[in-house]
Amino acid sequence: MVNIMNVSKKYNDKTVLDDISVDIQKGTITSFIGPNGAGKSTLISLVSRLIAEDDGQIKVGGENIKEVKSEELAKKLSILKQSNAINMKLTVRELVSFGRFPYSKGRLKSDDWAKVEEAIDYMELRDMQHKYLDELSGGQRQRAHIAMVIAQDTEYILLDEPLNNLDMRHSVQIMKTLRKLVDELGKTILLVIHDINFASCYSDNIIALKDGRIVKQGRACDVIDECVLKEIYDMEFNVQNINDQRICIYFD
Amino acid sequence: MKIRYLFITFIILSIISIFIGVSNVSIWDIFSLTEEQAEVLIISRIPRLLSIVIAGASMSITGLIMQQLSKNKFVSPTTAGTLDSARLGILVSMMLFTSAGLFQKMILSFAFALLGTFVFMKILEKVKFKDAIFIPLVGIMFGNIISSVSTFFAYRYDLIQNMSSWMQGDFSMIMSGNYELIFVSLPILIVAYLFANKFTIAGMGEDFSKNLGLNYRQVVNLGLAIVALATASVVLSVGVIPFLGLIIPNIVTIYQGDHLKNNLPHTALLGAVFVLVCDILGRVIIYPYEIPISLMVGVIGSGVFIYLLMRRRKYGL
Numbered sequence: 001m002v003n004i005m006n007v008s009k010k011y012n013d014k015t016v017l018d019d020i021s022v023d024i025q026k027g028t029i030t031s032f033i034g035p036n037g038a039g040k041s042t043l044i045s046l047v048s049r050l051i052a053e054d055d056g057q058i059k060v061g062g063e064n065i066k067e068v069k070s071e072e073l074a075k076k077l078s079i080l081k082q083s084n085a086i087n088m089k090l091t092v093r094e095l096v097s098f099g100r101f102p103y104s105k106g107r108l109k110s111d112d113w114a115k116v117e118e119a120i121d122y123m124e125l126r127d128m129q130h131k132y133l134d135e136l137s138g139g140q141r142q143r144a145h146i147a148m149v150i151a152q153d154t155e156y157i158l159l160d161e162p163l164n165n166l167d168m169r170h171s172v173q174i175m176k177t178l179r180k181l182v183d184e185l186g187k188t189i190l191l192v193i194h195d196i197n198f199a200s201c202y203s204d205n206i207i208a209l210k211d212g213r214i215v216k217q218g219r220a221c222d223v224i225d226e227c228v229l230k231e232i233y234d235m236e237f238n239v240q241n242i243n244d245q246r247i248c249i250y251f252d
Numbered sequence: 253m254k255i256r257y258l259f260i261t262f263i264i265l266s267i268i269s270i271f272i273g274v275s276n277v278s279i280w281d282i283f284s285l286t287e288e289q290a291e292v293l294i295i296s297r298i299p300r301l302l303s304i305v306i307a308g309a310s311m312s313i314t315g316l317i318m319q320q321l322s323k324n325k326f327v328s329p330t331t332a333g334t335l336d337s338a339r340l341g342i343l344v345s346m347m348l349f350t351s352a353g354l355f356q357k358m359i360l361s362f363a364f365a366l367l368g369t370f371v372f373m374k375i376l377e378k379v380k381f382k383d384a385i386f387i388p389l390v391g392i393m394f395g396n397i398i399s400s401v402s403t404f405f406a407y408r409y410d411l412i413q414n415m416s417s418w419m420q421g422d423f424s425m426i427m428s429g430n431y432e433l434i435f436v437s438l439p440i441l442i443v444a445y446l447f448a449n450k451f452t453i454a455g456m457g458e459d460f461s462k463n464l465g466l467n468y469r470q471v472v473n474l475g476l477a478i479v480a481l482a483t484a485s486v487v488l489s490v491g492v493i494p495f496l497g498l499i500i501p502n503i504v505t506i507y508q509g510d511h512l513k514n515n516l517p518h519t520a521l522l523g524a525v526f527v528l529v530c531d532i533l534g535r536v537i538i539y540p541y542e543i544p545i546s547l548m549v550g551v552i553g554s555g556v557f558i559y560l561l562m563r564r565r566k567y568g569l
Protein backbone atom coordinates (compact mmCIF):
# COMPACT_ATOMS: atom_id res chain seq x y z
CA MET A 1 0.00 0.00 0.00
CA VAL A 2 1.18 3.51 -0.79
CA ASN A 3 -0.11 6.31 1.44
CA ILE A 4 0.34 9.87 0.33
CA MET A 5 -0.57 12.20 3.16
CA ASN A 6 -1.00 15.98 2.82
CA VAL A 7 1.92 16.26 0.41
CA SER A 8 2.87 19.62 -1.06
CA LYS A 9 5.70 20.66 -3.34
CA LYS A 10 6.86 24.04 -4.56
CA TYR A 11 9.43 24.94 -7.18
CA ASN A 12 10.68 28.37 -6.19
CA ASP A 13 7.37 30.13 -5.58
CA LYS A 14 5.24 28.06 -7.86
CA THR A 15 3.08 25.48 -6.10
CA VAL A 16 3.23 22.26 -8.11
CA LEU A 17 1.40 20.01 -5.68
CA ASP A 18 -1.03 21.34 -3.13
CA ASP A 19 -1.95 19.20 -0.14
CA ILE A 20 -2.38 15.88 -1.92
CA SER A 21 -3.72 12.91 0.02
CA VAL A 22 -4.40 9.57 -1.57
CA ASP A 23 -4.09 5.87 -0.75
CA ILE A 24 -3.12 3.36 -3.37
CA GLN A 25 -4.17 -0.26 -2.89
CA LYS A 26 -1.74 -3.14 -3.21
CA GLY A 27 -2.03 -5.32 -6.28
CA THR A 28 -3.57 -2.70 -8.54
CA ILE A 29 -2.63 -0.54 -11.49
CA THR A 30 -3.23 3.10 -10.71
CA SER A 31 -2.95 5.65 -13.50
CA PHE A 32 -2.35 9.33 -12.98
CA ILE A 33 -3.97 11.43 -15.70
CA GLY A 34 -4.30 15.14 -16.26
CA PRO A 35 -3.12 17.96 -18.50
CA ASN A 36 0.53 18.96 -18.89
CA GLY A 37 1.86 20.67 -15.80
CA ALA A 38 -0.75 19.14 -13.50
CA GLY A 39 1.97 17.72 -11.24
CA LYS A 40 1.69 14.05 -12.19
CA SER A 41 5.40 13.50 -12.79
CA THR A 42 6.31 15.48 -9.69
CA LEU A 43 4.03 13.31 -7.58
CA ILE A 44 5.52 10.09 -8.91
CA SER A 45 9.05 11.47 -8.37
CA LEU A 46 8.14 12.26 -4.77
CA VAL A 47 6.83 8.76 -4.13
CA SER A 48 10.06 7.31 -5.54
CA ARG A 49 12.26 9.69 -3.41
CA LEU A 50 13.87 11.21 -6.51
CA ILE A 51 12.86 14.58 -5.12
CA ALA A 52 11.89 15.50 -1.58
CA GLU A 53 8.47 16.81 -0.55
CA ASP A 54 8.19 20.18 1.19
CA ASP A 55 5.30 19.09 3.36
CA GLY A 56 3.49 15.91 4.26
CA GLN A 57 4.48 12.29 4.38
CA ILE A 58 4.70 9.35 2.01
CA LYS A 59 4.57 5.76 3.20
CA VAL A 60 5.31 2.73 1.06
CA GLY A 61 4.27 -0.59 2.57
CA GLY A 62 3.68 1.17 5.89
CA GLU A 63 7.16 2.70 6.12
CA ASN A 64 7.96 6.36 5.72
CA ILE A 65 10.22 6.54 2.67
CA LYS A 66 12.40 9.12 4.37
CA GLU A 67 13.25 6.65 7.11
CA VAL A 68 14.11 3.75 4.84
CA LYS A 69 17.65 3.53 3.49
CA SER A 70 17.79 4.31 -0.21
CA GLU A 71 19.48 0.99 -0.99
CA GLU A 72 16.73 -0.93 0.85
CA LEU A 73 13.99 1.05 -0.85
CA ALA A 74 15.54 0.06 -4.18
CA LYS A 75 14.51 -3.54 -3.46
CA LYS A 76 10.91 -2.52 -2.77
CA LEU A 77 10.24 0.19 -5.28
CA SER A 78 11.52 1.01 -8.74
CA ILE A 79 10.99 4.03 -10.93
CA LEU A 80 11.35 4.47 -14.67
CA LYS A 81 11.46 8.11 -15.69
CA GLN A 82 10.57 9.54 -19.07
CA SER A 83 13.92 11.31 -19.14
CA ASN A 84 15.99 8.13 -18.91
CA ALA A 85 17.66 8.96 -22.18
CA ILE A 86 21.07 7.38 -21.92
CA ASN A 87 23.79 8.24 -24.39
CA MET A 88 26.05 5.51 -23.15
CA LYS A 89 27.07 2.59 -25.27
CA LEU A 90 25.64 -0.33 -23.30
CA THR A 91 24.08 -3.54 -24.53
CA VAL A 92 20.50 -4.44 -23.68
CA ARG A 93 21.75 -7.26 -21.49
CA GLU A 94 24.14 -5.00 -19.59
CA LEU A 95 21.35 -2.51 -18.95
CA VAL A 96 18.95 -5.19 -17.72
CA SER A 97 21.63 -6.63 -15.43
CA PHE A 98 21.90 -3.25 -13.68
CA GLY A 99 18.41 -3.97 -12.36
CA ARG A 100 20.05 -6.47 -10.02
CA PHE A 101 22.39 -3.87 -8.54
CA PRO A 102 20.37 -3.35 -5.31
CA TYR A 103 20.81 -7.05 -4.54
CA SER A 104 24.23 -7.86 -5.95
CA LYS A 105 26.08 -4.51 -5.73
CA GLY A 106 27.50 -5.34 -9.14
CA ARG A 107 28.65 -8.91 -8.52
CA LEU A 108 25.82 -10.92 -9.99
CA LYS A 109 25.28 -14.45 -8.77
CA SER A 110 23.53 -17.19 -10.66
CA ASP A 111 20.08 -16.36 -9.30
CA ASP A 112 20.63 -12.72 -10.29
CA TRP A 113 21.40 -13.83 -13.83
CA ALA A 114 18.29 -16.03 -13.77
CA LYS A 115 16.20 -12.91 -13.04
CA VAL A 116 17.97 -11.09 -15.88
CA GLU A 117 17.19 -13.92 -18.30
CA GLU A 118 13.59 -13.97 -17.12
CA ALA A 119 13.20 -10.23 -17.63
CA ILE A 120 14.73 -10.42 -21.10
CA ASP A 121 12.28 -13.13 -22.10
CA TYR A 122 9.36 -11.35 -20.46
CA MET A 123 9.96 -8.32 -22.68
CA GLU A 124 10.83 -10.46 -25.73
CA LEU A 125 14.31 -8.99 -26.06
CA ARG A 126 16.15 -12.28 -26.50
CA ASP A 127 17.30 -11.72 -30.09
CA MET A 128 18.53 -8.20 -29.45
CA GLN A 129 20.12 -8.71 -26.06
CA HIS A 130 23.66 -8.14 -27.33
CA LYS A 131 22.81 -5.03 -29.32
CA TYR A 132 23.85 -1.60 -28.10
CA LEU A 133 21.04 0.65 -26.88
CA ASP A 134 21.89 3.33 -29.43
CA GLU A 135 21.27 0.86 -32.26
CA LEU A 136 17.68 0.28 -31.16
CA SER A 137 14.47 2.09 -32.01
CA GLY A 138 12.79 4.23 -29.37
CA GLY A 139 10.28 1.50 -28.62
CA GLN A 140 12.88 -1.22 -28.27
CA ARG A 141 14.91 0.97 -25.93
CA GLN A 142 11.83 1.62 -23.80
CA ARG A 143 11.22 -2.12 -23.57
CA ALA A 144 14.82 -2.67 -22.51
CA HIS A 145 14.34 -0.15 -19.70
CA ILE A 146 11.15 -1.84 -18.59
CA ALA A 147 13.01 -5.16 -18.62
CA MET A 148 15.54 -3.62 -16.27
CA VAL A 149 12.76 -2.58 -13.91
CA ILE A 150 11.34 -6.12 -14.07
CA ALA A 151 14.78 -7.53 -13.22
CA GLN A 152 14.86 -5.18 -10.24
CA ASP A 153 11.91 -7.26 -9.05
CA THR A 154 10.29 -4.77 -6.70
CA GLU A 155 6.84 -4.93 -5.15
CA TYR A 156 6.05 -1.41 -6.32
CA ILE A 157 6.77 -0.25 -9.84
CA LEU A 158 6.45 3.40 -10.86
CA LEU A 159 6.48 4.41 -14.50
CA ASP A 160 6.51 7.91 -15.89
CA GLU A 161 4.90 7.85 -19.33
CA PRO A 162 5.99 4.33 -20.29
CA LEU A 163 4.19 4.52 -23.63
CA ASN A 164 6.29 7.41 -24.91
CA ASN A 165 7.79 6.62 -28.32
CA LEU A 166 5.81 3.40 -28.67
CA ASP A 167 3.53 2.41 -31.52
CA MET A 168 0.11 0.85 -30.83
CA ARG A 169 1.33 -2.73 -30.96
CA HIS A 170 4.10 -2.11 -28.45
CA SER A 171 1.89 0.09 -26.27
CA VAL A 172 -0.65 -2.68 -25.98
CA GLN A 173 2.12 -5.18 -25.38
CA ILE A 174 3.56 -3.08 -22.53
CA MET A 175 0.17 -2.50 -20.91
CA LYS A 176 -0.62 -6.23 -21.13
CA THR A 177 2.74 -6.99 -19.54
CA LEU A 178 2.00 -4.56 -16.72
CA ARG A 179 -1.42 -6.18 -16.27
CA LYS A 180 0.27 -9.59 -16.08
CA LEU A 181 2.78 -8.32 -13.50
CA VAL A 182 -0.13 -7.22 -11.33
CA ASP A 183 -2.45 -10.19 -11.88
CA GLU A 184 0.14 -12.96 -11.80
CA LEU A 185 2.90 -11.63 -9.59
CA GLY A 186 0.88 -9.32 -7.35
CA LYS A 187 2.90 -6.19 -8.09
CA THR A 188 1.56 -2.72 -7.45
CA ILE A 189 1.97 -0.34 -10.37
CA LEU A 190 1.65 3.43 -10.52
CA LEU A 191 1.93 5.14 -13.85
CA VAL A 192 1.66 8.53 -15.43
CA ILE A 193 -0.10 8.24 -18.75
CA HIS A 194 -1.45 10.66 -21.32
CA ASP A 195 -3.58 8.38 -23.42
CA ILE A 196 -6.80 8.20 -21.42
CA ASN A 197 -8.09 5.24 -23.40
CA PHE A 198 -5.10 3.16 -22.36
CA ALA A 199 -5.70 4.33 -18.80
CA SER A 200 -9.35 3.38 -19.08
CA CYS A 201 -8.79 -0.10 -20.49
CA TYR A 202 -5.87 -1.32 -18.40
CA SER A 203 -5.97 0.34 -14.98
CA ASP A 204 -7.97 -0.52 -11.89
CA ASN A 205 -7.97 2.98 -10.48
CA ILE A 206 -7.43 6.40 -11.96
CA ILE A 207 -6.37 9.57 -10.19
CA ALA A 208 -7.01 12.77 -12.11
CA LEU A 209 -4.85 15.78 -11.31
CA LYS A 210 -5.18 19.39 -12.34
CA ASP A 211 -3.15 22.38 -11.17
CA GLY A 212 -1.52 20.39 -8.40
CA ARG A 213 -4.76 19.12 -6.89
CA ILE A 214 -6.71 15.90 -7.17
CA VAL A 215 -9.88 16.49 -9.15
CA LYS A 216 -11.23 12.99 -8.99
CA GLN A 217 -10.07 9.58 -7.92
CA GLY A 218 -11.72 6.22 -8.04
CA ARG A 219 -12.26 3.15 -10.14
CA ALA A 220 -11.37 3.60 -13.79
CA CYS A 221 -15.01 3.45 -14.88
CA ASP A 222 -15.97 6.24 -12.49
CA VAL A 223 -13.27 8.66 -13.57
CA ILE A 224 -13.75 8.05 -17.29
CA ASP A 225 -16.89 10.11 -17.38
CA GLU A 226 -17.87 12.95 -19.69
CA CYS A 227 -18.36 15.53 -16.94
CA VAL A 228 -15.20 14.60 -15.03
CA LEU A 229 -13.02 14.63 -18.12
CA LYS A 230 -14.43 17.94 -19.24
CA GLU A 231 -13.51 19.44 -15.89
CA ILE A 232 -9.95 18.11 -16.13
CA TYR A 233 -9.11 18.90 -19.72
CA ASP A 234 -11.47 21.79 -20.55
CA MET A 235 -12.77 20.12 -23.69
CA GLU A 236 -15.75 18.06 -24.79
CA PHE A 237 -15.64 14.27 -24.49
CA ASN A 238 -17.90 11.61 -25.78
CA VAL A 239 -17.58 8.42 -23.74
CA GLN A 240 -18.88 5.20 -25.26
CA ASN A 241 -19.10 1.65 -24.06
CA ILE A 242 -17.39 -0.57 -26.60
CA ASN A 243 -16.87 -4.26 -25.78
CA ASP A 244 -17.36 -3.50 -22.10
CA GLN A 245 -14.62 -0.87 -22.13
CA ARG A 246 -15.20 2.83 -21.69
CA ILE A 247 -13.66 4.55 -24.69
CA CYS A 248 -13.30 8.31 -25.02
CA ILE A 249 -13.79 10.06 -28.30
CA TYR A 250 -12.39 13.55 -28.18
CA PHE A 251 -11.74 14.47 -31.81
CA ASP A 252 -13.85 17.36 -33.04
CA MET B 253 40.31 -6.54 -30.53
CA LYS B 254 41.23 -9.36 -28.21
CA ILE B 255 42.89 -8.37 -24.98
CA ARG B 256 45.37 -11.18 -25.59
CA TYR B 257 46.85 -9.42 -28.66
CA LEU B 258 46.99 -6.18 -26.76
CA PHE B 259 48.88 -7.92 -23.99
CA ILE B 260 51.38 -9.55 -26.35
CA THR B 261 52.02 -6.17 -28.03
CA PHE B 262 52.52 -4.69 -24.61
CA ILE B 263 55.13 -7.31 -23.63
CA ILE B 264 57.06 -6.96 -26.90
CA LEU B 265 57.15 -3.16 -26.63
CA SER B 266 58.24 -3.38 -23.00
CA ILE B 267 61.21 -5.53 -23.99
CA ILE B 268 62.14 -3.18 -26.82
CA SER B 269 61.89 -0.22 -24.44
CA ILE B 270 64.33 -1.80 -22.00
CA PHE B 271 66.98 -2.41 -24.65
CA ILE B 272 66.91 0.97 -26.39
CA GLY B 273 69.27 3.67 -25.26
CA VAL B 274 72.64 5.29 -25.50
CA SER B 275 74.45 2.83 -23.27
CA ASN B 276 74.68 -0.38 -25.13
CA VAL B 277 72.68 -3.15 -23.51
CA SER B 278 71.47 -5.76 -25.93
CA ILE B 279 68.92 -8.42 -25.27
CA TRP B 280 71.60 -11.07 -25.95
CA ASP B 281 73.62 -9.80 -23.01
CA ILE B 282 70.88 -10.60 -20.59
CA PHE B 283 72.59 -13.66 -19.16
CA SER B 284 76.08 -12.15 -19.14
CA LEU B 285 75.53 -8.59 -17.96
CA THR B 286 78.58 -6.59 -16.99
CA GLU B 287 78.26 -4.68 -13.77
CA GLU B 288 77.84 -1.47 -15.69
CA GLN B 289 75.07 -2.88 -17.84
CA ALA B 290 73.20 -4.24 -14.82
CA GLU B 291 73.36 -0.83 -13.24
CA VAL B 292 71.94 0.85 -16.32
CA LEU B 293 69.06 -1.58 -16.28
CA ILE B 294 68.26 -1.26 -12.61
CA ILE B 295 68.81 2.45 -12.15
CA SER B 296 67.48 3.77 -15.41
CA ARG B 297 65.82 1.42 -17.88
CA ILE B 298 63.50 -0.53 -15.60
CA PRO B 299 62.31 2.53 -13.62
CA ARG B 300 61.67 4.20 -16.94
CA LEU B 301 59.60 1.28 -18.20
CA LEU B 302 57.60 1.09 -14.98
CA SER B 303 56.82 4.78 -14.96
CA ILE B 304 55.81 4.71 -18.63
CA VAL B 305 53.43 1.83 -18.00
CA ILE B 306 51.89 3.26 -14.85
CA ALA B 307 51.60 6.78 -16.24
CA GLY B 308 50.03 5.52 -19.47
CA ALA B 309 47.56 3.26 -17.72
CA SER B 310 46.52 5.65 -14.98
CA MET B 311 46.14 8.75 -17.15
CA SER B 312 43.95 6.76 -19.54
CA ILE B 313 41.81 5.42 -16.73
CA THR B 314 41.34 8.82 -15.12
CA GLY B 315 40.04 9.99 -18.48
CA LEU B 316 37.66 7.05 -18.69
CA ILE B 317 36.25 7.71 -15.23
CA MET B 318 35.82 11.41 -15.94
CA GLN B 319 34.01 10.69 -19.17
CA GLN B 320 31.57 8.37 -17.48
CA LEU B 321 30.87 10.72 -14.59
CA SER B 322 30.46 13.80 -16.75
CA LYS B 323 28.52 11.95 -19.49
CA ASN B 324 30.75 13.61 -22.03
CA LYS B 325 33.14 11.78 -24.31
CA PHE B 326 35.61 14.64 -24.52
CA VAL B 327 36.14 15.42 -20.87
CA SER B 328 39.51 14.35 -19.46
CA PRO B 329 42.22 15.69 -17.15
CA THR B 330 43.51 17.69 -20.14
CA THR B 331 40.13 19.27 -20.90
CA ALA B 332 38.75 19.84 -17.42
CA GLY B 333 41.47 21.86 -15.76
CA THR B 334 42.69 18.92 -13.66
CA LEU B 335 46.26 18.97 -14.99
CA ASP B 336 46.53 22.76 -14.74
CA SER B 337 45.17 22.71 -11.19
CA ALA B 338 47.63 20.01 -10.16
CA ARG B 339 50.47 22.17 -11.48
CA LEU B 340 49.19 25.24 -9.67
CA GLY B 341 49.19 23.12 -6.52
CA ILE B 342 52.87 22.27 -6.99
CA LEU B 343 53.70 25.94 -7.50
CA VAL B 344 51.82 26.99 -4.37
CA SER B 345 53.65 24.35 -2.35
CA MET B 346 56.97 25.71 -3.60
CA MET B 347 55.94 29.23 -2.63
CA LEU B 348 54.68 28.27 0.81
CA PHE B 349 57.52 25.97 1.82
CA THR B 350 60.88 27.15 0.54
CA SER B 351 62.23 23.65 0.24
CA ALA B 352 59.02 21.79 -0.32
CA GLY B 353 59.49 18.07 -0.08
CA LEU B 354 57.74 15.59 -2.30
CA PHE B 355 55.12 14.98 0.34
CA GLN B 356 54.02 18.61 0.60
CA LYS B 357 53.99 18.94 -3.17
CA MET B 358 51.89 15.81 -3.46
CA ILE B 359 49.31 16.91 -0.88
CA LEU B 360 48.86 20.40 -2.33
CA SER B 361 48.88 19.22 -5.88
CA PHE B 362 46.23 16.62 -5.05
CA ALA B 363 44.12 19.18 -3.19
CA PHE B 364 44.28 21.65 -6.08
CA ALA B 365 43.56 19.00 -8.69
CA LEU B 366 40.55 17.87 -6.71
CA LEU B 367 39.29 21.40 -6.21
CA GLY B 368 39.80 22.32 -9.86
CA THR B 369 38.01 19.23 -11.14
CA PHE B 370 35.21 19.79 -8.68
CA VAL B 371 34.74 23.38 -9.81
CA PHE B 372 34.65 22.19 -13.42
CA MET B 373 31.96 19.62 -12.59
CA LYS B 374 29.94 22.37 -10.89
CA ILE B 375 30.28 24.54 -13.99
CA LEU B 376 29.13 21.54 -16.01
CA GLU B 377 25.96 21.25 -13.90
CA LYS B 378 25.16 24.92 -14.46
CA VAL B 379 25.81 24.98 -18.20
CA LYS B 380 22.56 24.32 -20.02
CA PHE B 381 24.10 23.86 -23.44
CA LYS B 382 25.58 20.39 -23.12
CA ASP B 383 27.11 20.00 -26.54
CA ALA B 384 29.83 17.35 -26.74
CA ILE B 385 32.39 19.84 -28.11
CA PHE B 386 31.30 22.90 -26.19
CA ILE B 387 31.84 21.37 -22.74
CA PRO B 388 35.52 20.43 -23.25
CA LEU B 389 36.11 23.89 -24.74
CA VAL B 390 34.79 25.40 -21.53
CA GLY B 391 37.13 23.06 -19.66
CA ILE B 392 40.14 24.10 -21.73
CA MET B 393 39.36 27.78 -21.10
CA PHE B 394 38.98 27.06 -17.41
CA GLY B 395 42.33 25.23 -17.44
CA ASN B 396 44.03 28.12 -19.23
CA ILE B 397 42.77 30.61 -16.66
CA ILE B 398 44.29 28.48 -13.90
CA SER B 399 47.45 28.14 -15.94
CA SER B 400 47.76 31.90 -16.36
CA VAL B 401 47.53 32.33 -12.59
CA SER B 402 50.35 29.79 -12.23
CA THR B 403 52.48 31.57 -14.80
CA PHE B 404 51.93 34.94 -13.14
CA PHE B 405 53.10 33.72 -9.75
CA ALA B 406 55.90 31.71 -11.25
CA TYR B 407 57.26 34.93 -12.82
CA ARG B 408 56.87 36.88 -9.62
CA TYR B 409 58.73 34.29 -7.60
CA ASP B 410 61.33 33.26 -10.16
CA LEU B 411 60.00 29.75 -10.44
CA ILE B 412 59.46 29.64 -14.19
CA GLN B 413 62.24 27.16 -14.84
CA ASN B 414 61.11 24.98 -12.01
CA MET B 415 57.57 25.08 -13.33
CA SER B 416 58.46 24.15 -16.83
CA SER B 417 59.74 20.79 -15.68
CA TRP B 418 56.16 19.96 -14.75
CA MET B 419 54.78 21.47 -17.91
CA GLN B 420 56.39 18.86 -20.07
CA GLY B 421 56.22 15.22 -19.40
CA ASP B 422 59.64 13.68 -19.76
CA PHE B 423 60.85 10.18 -19.03
CA SER B 424 64.54 10.84 -19.64
CA MET B 425 65.10 12.10 -16.10
CA ILE B 426 63.47 9.06 -14.52
CA MET B 427 65.88 7.18 -12.29
CA SER B 428 65.46 4.91 -9.36
CA GLY B 429 65.06 7.13 -6.32
CA ASN B 430 63.09 9.93 -7.97
CA TYR B 431 60.08 8.30 -9.57
CA GLU B 432 58.63 6.05 -6.87
CA LEU B 433 55.79 8.45 -6.15
CA ILE B 434 54.10 7.18 -9.28
CA PHE B 435 53.34 3.93 -7.47
CA VAL B 436 50.63 5.85 -5.59
CA SER B 437 48.60 5.34 -8.75
CA LEU B 438 48.56 1.57 -8.41
CA PRO B 439 46.19 1.18 -5.45
CA ILE B 440 44.03 3.89 -7.03
CA LEU B 441 43.65 1.80 -10.15
CA ILE B 442 42.51 -1.14 -8.02
CA VAL B 443 39.91 1.03 -6.28
CA ALA B 444 38.76 2.18 -9.70
CA TYR B 445 38.24 -1.43 -10.72
CA LEU B 446 36.29 -2.26 -7.56
CA PHE B 447 33.97 0.69 -8.08
CA ALA B 448 33.64 0.28 -11.84
CA ASN B 449 29.99 -0.76 -11.78
CA LYS B 450 29.06 2.13 -9.56
CA PHE B 451 30.78 4.61 -11.87
CA THR B 452 28.87 3.24 -14.83
CA ILE B 453 25.56 3.58 -12.98
CA ALA B 454 26.43 7.08 -11.77
CA GLY B 455 27.21 7.94 -15.39
CA MET B 456 23.61 7.20 -16.29
CA GLY B 457 22.42 10.04 -14.15
CA GLU B 458 21.23 10.95 -10.71
CA ASP B 459 17.67 9.62 -11.05
CA PHE B 460 18.88 6.35 -12.49
CA SER B 461 21.34 5.93 -9.60
CA LYS B 462 18.76 6.78 -6.97
CA ASN B 463 16.36 4.23 -8.37
CA LEU B 464 18.99 1.56 -7.82
CA GLY B 465 19.73 2.85 -4.34
CA LEU B 466 23.17 4.19 -5.20
CA ASN B 467 24.46 7.25 -3.39
CA TYR B 468 25.17 9.36 -6.48
CA ARG B 469 27.07 12.24 -4.83
CA GLN B 470 29.32 9.92 -2.91
CA VAL B 471 30.27 7.91 -5.98
CA VAL B 472 30.94 11.01 -8.07
CA ASN B 473 33.11 12.49 -5.34
CA LEU B 474 35.08 9.27 -4.97
CA GLY B 475 35.61 9.24 -8.73
CA LEU B 476 36.91 12.80 -8.70
CA ALA B 477 39.24 11.99 -5.81
CA ILE B 478 40.69 9.05 -7.74
CA VAL B 479 41.21 11.24 -10.78
CA ALA B 480 42.90 13.99 -8.75
CA LEU B 481 45.19 11.63 -6.86
CA ALA B 482 46.32 9.75 -9.95
CA THR B 483 46.85 12.98 -11.90
CA ALA B 484 48.85 14.58 -9.10
CA SER B 485 51.15 11.57 -8.74
CA VAL B 486 51.81 11.36 -12.48
CA VAL B 487 52.41 15.11 -12.90
CA LEU B 488 54.84 15.12 -9.99
CA SER B 489 56.86 12.13 -11.07
CA VAL B 490 56.77 12.39 -14.88
CA GLY B 491 55.13 15.69 -15.78
CA VAL B 492 52.13 16.51 -17.91
CA ILE B 493 51.25 13.98 -20.58
CA PRO B 494 48.43 15.50 -22.58
CA PHE B 495 45.62 13.83 -24.55
CA LEU B 496 45.99 10.34 -23.09
CA GLY B 497 42.83 10.47 -21.00
CA LEU B 498 41.04 11.90 -23.98
CA ILE B 499 41.86 9.53 -26.81
CA ILE B 500 42.53 6.12 -25.23
CA PRO B 501 39.07 5.64 -23.62
CA ASN B 502 37.40 6.83 -26.83
CA ILE B 503 39.26 4.29 -28.92
CA VAL B 504 38.32 1.54 -26.48
CA THR B 505 34.66 2.59 -26.47
CA ILE B 506 34.51 2.27 -30.23
CA TYR B 507 35.22 -1.45 -30.16
CA GLN B 508 34.22 -2.32 -26.63
CA GLY B 509 31.20 -0.27 -25.54
CA ASP B 510 30.80 1.69 -22.34
CA HIS B 511 30.56 -0.91 -19.61
CA LEU B 512 33.35 0.32 -17.36
CA LYS B 513 34.19 -3.01 -15.81
CA ASN B 514 34.93 -4.54 -19.21
CA ASN B 515 36.77 -1.45 -20.38
CA LEU B 516 39.23 -0.87 -17.58
CA PRO B 517 41.77 -3.58 -18.52
CA HIS B 518 41.64 -2.59 -22.21
CA THR B 519 42.02 1.09 -21.40
CA ALA B 520 44.93 0.49 -19.04
CA LEU B 521 46.78 -1.73 -21.52
CA LEU B 522 46.12 0.43 -24.54
CA GLY B 523 47.24 3.51 -22.61
CA ALA B 524 50.50 1.79 -21.67
CA VAL B 525 51.05 0.56 -25.23
CA PHE B 526 50.39 4.03 -26.66
CA VAL B 527 52.89 5.72 -24.35
CA LEU B 528 55.44 2.96 -25.00
CA VAL B 529 55.16 3.51 -28.74
CA CYS B 530 55.47 7.28 -28.37
CA ASP B 531 58.41 6.92 -26.01
CA ILE B 532 60.28 4.46 -28.24
CA LEU B 533 59.76 6.71 -31.28
CA GLY B 534 60.89 9.74 -29.29
CA ARG B 535 64.08 7.95 -28.37
CA VAL B 536 64.86 6.71 -31.86
CA ILE B 537 63.94 9.61 -34.14
CA ILE B 538 66.82 11.96 -33.19
CA TYR B 539 69.04 9.33 -31.60
CA PRO B 540 71.16 9.74 -29.48
CA TYR B 541 69.00 12.68 -28.32
CA GLU B 542 65.42 12.44 -27.16
CA ILE B 543 62.13 14.10 -27.95
CA PRO B 544 60.20 14.59 -24.69
CA ILE B 545 57.18 12.38 -24.28
CA SER B 546 54.72 15.26 -23.91
CA LEU B 547 55.70 16.46 -27.37
CA MET B 548 55.45 13.00 -28.94
CA VAL B 549 52.12 12.24 -27.30
CA GLY B 550 50.91 15.75 -28.12
CA VAL B 551 51.67 15.40 -31.82
CA ILE B 552 50.36 11.86 -32.28
CA GLY B 553 47.53 12.33 -29.78
CA SER B 554 46.17 15.48 -31.33
CA GLY B 555 46.16 13.72 -34.70
CA VAL B 556 44.13 10.87 -33.25
CA PHE B 557 41.86 13.37 -31.52
CA ILE B 558 41.10 15.13 -34.79
CA TYR B 559 40.35 11.76 -36.36
CA LEU B 560 37.95 10.95 -33.52
CA LEU B 561 36.17 14.27 -33.98
CA MET B 562 35.75 13.68 -37.72
CA ARG B 563 34.60 10.14 -37.10
CA ARG B 564 32.07 11.39 -34.60
CA ARG B 565 30.45 13.54 -37.24
CA LYS B 566 30.06 10.46 -39.40
CA TYR B 567 28.93 7.88 -36.88
CA GLY B 568 27.71 10.00 -33.99
CA LEU B 569 30.13 8.03 -31.74
